[in-house]
Amino acid sequence: MKFHAGRTALICYFVLLLLPIYWMLNMSLRTNSDILSHFALIPTSLTLENYAKIFTDPSWYSGYINSIIYVSLNTAISLLAALPAAYAFSRYRFLGDKHLFFWLLTNRMAPPAVFLLPFFQLYSTVGLIDTHIAVALAHCLFNVPLAVWILEGFMSGVPREIDETAYLDGYRFPRFFLTVFLPLIRTGVGVTAFFCFMFSWVELLFARTLTTTEAKPIAAVMTRTVSATGLDWGLLAAAGVLTIVPGALVIWFVRNYMAKGFALGRV
Amino acid sequence: MLLELDQVSRTVGGESHLRDVSLRLEKGTLNVLLGATLSGKTSLLRVMAGLDRPSTGRLLVNGADVTGAPVHRRSVAMVYQQFINYPNLSVYKNIASPLRLAGLLRPEIEHRVRGAADLLRLTPLLDRLPGELSGGQQQRTAIARALVKGADLVLLDEPLANLDYKLREELREELPKIFAGTGAVLVYATTEPTEALLLGGHTATLHEGRVTAFGPTIEVFRRPNTLTTAQVFSDPPLNTIAADKRDGGFYFGSIAVPAAGALAGLPDGGYTIGFRPEHLYPDRPAHTAVEIAARVVITEITGSESFVHVAFAGRRWIALAHGVHDLAIDQTVSLFLDPARFLVFDRGGALAAAAA
Numbered sequence: 113m114k115f116h117a118g119r120t121a122l123i124c125y126f127v128l129l130l131l132p133i134y135w136m137l138n139m140s141l142r143t144n145s146d147i148l149s150h151f152a153l154i155p156t157s158l159t160l161e162n163y164a165k166i167f168t169d170p171s172w173y174s175g176y177i178n179s180i181i182y183v184s185l186n187t188a189i190s191l192l193a194a195l196p197a198a199y200a201f202s203r204y205r206f207l208g209d210k211h212l213f214f215w216l217l218t219n220r221m222a223p224p225a226v227f228l229l230p231f232f233q234l235y236s237t238v239g240l241i242d243t244h245i246a247v248a249l250a251h252c253l254f255n256v257p258l259a260v261w262i263l264e265g266f267m268s269g270v271p272r273e274i275d276e277t278a279y280l281d282g283y284r285f286p287r288f289f290l291t292v293f294l295p296l297i298r299t300g301v302g303v304t305a306f307f308c309f310m311f312s313w314v315e316l317l318f319a320r321t322l323t324t325t326e327a328k329p330i331a332a333v334m335t336r337t338v339s340a341t342g343l344d345w346g347l348l349a350a351a352g353v354l355t356i357v358p359g360a361l362v363i364w365f366v367r368n369y370m371a372k373g374f375a376l377g378r379v
Numbered sequence: 380m381l382l383e384l385d386q387v388s389r390t391v392g393g394e395s396h397l398r399d400v401s402l403r404l405e406k407g408t409l410n411v412l413l414g415a416t417l418s419g420k421t422s423l424l425r426v427m428a429g430l431d432r433p434s435t436g437r438l439l440v441n442g443a444d445v446t447g448a449p450v451h452r453r454s455v456a457m458v459y460q461q462f463i464n465y466p467n468l469s470v471y472k473n474i475a476s477p478l479r480l481a482g483l484l485r486p487e488i489e490h491r492v493r494g495a496a497d498l499l500r501l502t503p504l505l506d507r508l509p510g511e512l513s514g515g516q517q518q519r520t521a522i523a524r525a526l527v528k529g530a531d532l533v534l535l536d537e538p539l540a541n542l543d544y545k546l547r548e549e550l551r552e553e554l555p556k557i558f559a560g561t562g563a564v565l566v567y568a569t570t571e572p573t574e575a576l577l578l579g580g581h582t583a584t585l586h587e588g589r590v591t592a593f594g595p596t597i598e599v600f601r602r603p604n605t606l607t608t609a610q611v612f613s614d615p616p617l618n619t620i621a622a623d624k625r626d627g628g629f630y631f632g633s634i635a636v637p638a639a640g641a642l643a644g645l646p647d648g649g650y651t652i653g654f655r656p657e658h659l660y661p662d663r664p665a666h667t668a669v670e671i672a673a674r675v676v677i678t679e680i681t682g683s684e685s686f687v688h689v690a691f692a693g694r695r696w697i698a699l700a701h702g703v704h705d706l707a708i709d710q711t712v713s714l715f716l717d718p719a720r721f722l723v724f725d726r727g728g729a730l731a732a733a734a735a
Contacts, residue, residue, distance in 0.1 A: 271461065271463065273459050273461065273463040274463055274465065276428075276430050276450075276457070277457070277459075277463050277464075277465075277521075277524075278465075278476075279430070279449075279450040279451055280428065280430075280450055280451075280455055280456060280457050280477075281476045281477040281480055281524070281528070282451045282477055282480035282481060283451065283480060284451060292465060295467050296465075296466065296467060
């Protein structure tokens with residue numbers, strides 16, 4: 113058989129890429145004593161005990177529910193705020209529009225930790241700490257500007273004459289926007305939703321600081337597996353595997369449009 | 380309907396797009412807006428449609444002021460140069476769009492869409508998406524949508540500019556016929572004088588945001604009221620030269636042309652003489668014609684015609700001659716001017732006399 117350097121390199125890269133994920137999956141299917149006693153590339157005594165615990169213990173599965181609630185809330189709020197804003201930026205010229213558009217990204221120019229203190233103080237005052245909406249709103253700080261940028265790119269790809277033709281045909285703005293314009297940029301909306309989801313799903317700092325018990329995200333729950341009896345390896349690995357699933361699903365749906373999203377819709 | 384524009388101006392960011400445009404467009408007429416790129420044709424159409432608001436001036440429909448009325452309340456249809464259709468809707472739904480919004484019943488919509496599709500030869504394509512059609516078919520779809528709406532005002536913004544030569548000729552002939560029965564005011568913007576003449580009707584010539592002339596197309600062509608109008612309405616460009624009238628003749632360069640006929644009555648003084656390229660002859664057209672010697676700059680040959688660019692007395696002129704005239708560059712040729720074809724403008728640019 114012929115030797116393919118390129119293919120071998122690819123396989124090596126792929127193995128390196130998947131190794132940590134495989135290892136997590138491996139550990140999630142074993143008991144703690146098994147993990148600690150011997151090294152096994154292929155697990156021998158498989159158990160679903162870890163997964164069973166996550167799906168039955170409310171303190172575990174509520175972490176997933178909390179995360180999904182605030183991520184969905186955030187995605188919805190970001191899209192609802194960004195759609196009209198992006199339309200205005202793409203269709204109208206107004207005083208300072210270019211500057212405003214650029215400075216939207218200010219909040220992405222510093223590490224999120226910078227904004228943590230003001231958020232905590234503010235939310236404590238108005239009693240928003242430990243609610244889903246608190247985390248969803250905090251994540252809007254990053255996601256709304258990003259969503260505006262991505263959507264503006266997609267919207268500017270639709271000729272303005274289509275808007276005008278619709279008005280001449282007799283459309284009023286709301287109906288035009290919902291039934292003509294949105295279908296034309298549905299790829300952009302999908303990609304934007306994905307980016308909002310992704311940022312909100314992987315963000316830990318805000319999500320952990322702004323919640324205590326009621327709205328605690330899964331990533332924060334996972335940090336509590338360290339106890340007096342030691343680290344619960346198997347459980348932690350099982351939780352990790354389950355955390356990858358929603359992200360992988362969402363990525364699968366927008367895989368063909370991701371590059372355009374990373375280019376902020378300007379390809 | 381009767382559309383009147385009353386001293387309409389539009390300024391955008393300190394830049395004047397339209398200046399004091401007053402027009403009166405009657406029901407069932409074909410009106411051509413003729414002007415070069417950036418002369419304000421599209422700005423004028425957009426103001427007529429209600430897409431843009433005039434900075435000053437009024438828009439009257441049947442005598443009623445509609446200056447600020449929103450677009451969806453007006454009876455207007457527009458066809459753009461770039462074939463604009465809803466890309467995600469089939470041809471049928473594209474054409475049906477204004478009817479559905481008007482709240483018509485399904486059988487009535489079906490009947491009207493089929494009728495328009497038939498007229499524009501789109502019947503076999505009704506289920507396709509616009510992206511699957513050729514440019515000509517896409518533009519037909521846009522025209523069909525404008526047609527079914529039965530609007531009182533139909534605006535066509537260089538609708539044929541992006542089509543190939545053959546389709547353009549075909550559609551240009553069909554367009555006025557298609558809308559003829561509807562009684563709509565048809566406004567057709569174009570950059571080509573030839574197109575204006577082929578379409579007939581009335582023509583408004585535009586230059587730098589001003590309407591310089593408005594009247595029956597042939598009239599405007601034959602007796603352009605100003606030098607600017609004559610220049611806008613001439614392709615290839617009008618040949619011009621400054622001349623002095625004295626002792627019963629026009630003097631320019633080393634040439635003296637006797638002022639006969641309509642030109643004889645003009646008072647002495649300075650004038651600008653204009654004449655069209657087809658009136659700069661390679662052969663003597665009449666015994667009154669005056670011979671000049673000019674230097675050939677370049678020759679463009681289309682086959683049936685030759686455009687001979689010449690230099691004479693510091694001016695660049697074009698002679699449009701039938702047949703092939705293959706002349707060497709820098710060669711001196713004899714050309715003939717016929718005073719019976721002169722358009723004479725005074726120093727202010729107004730038409731003083733037209734010989735023919």
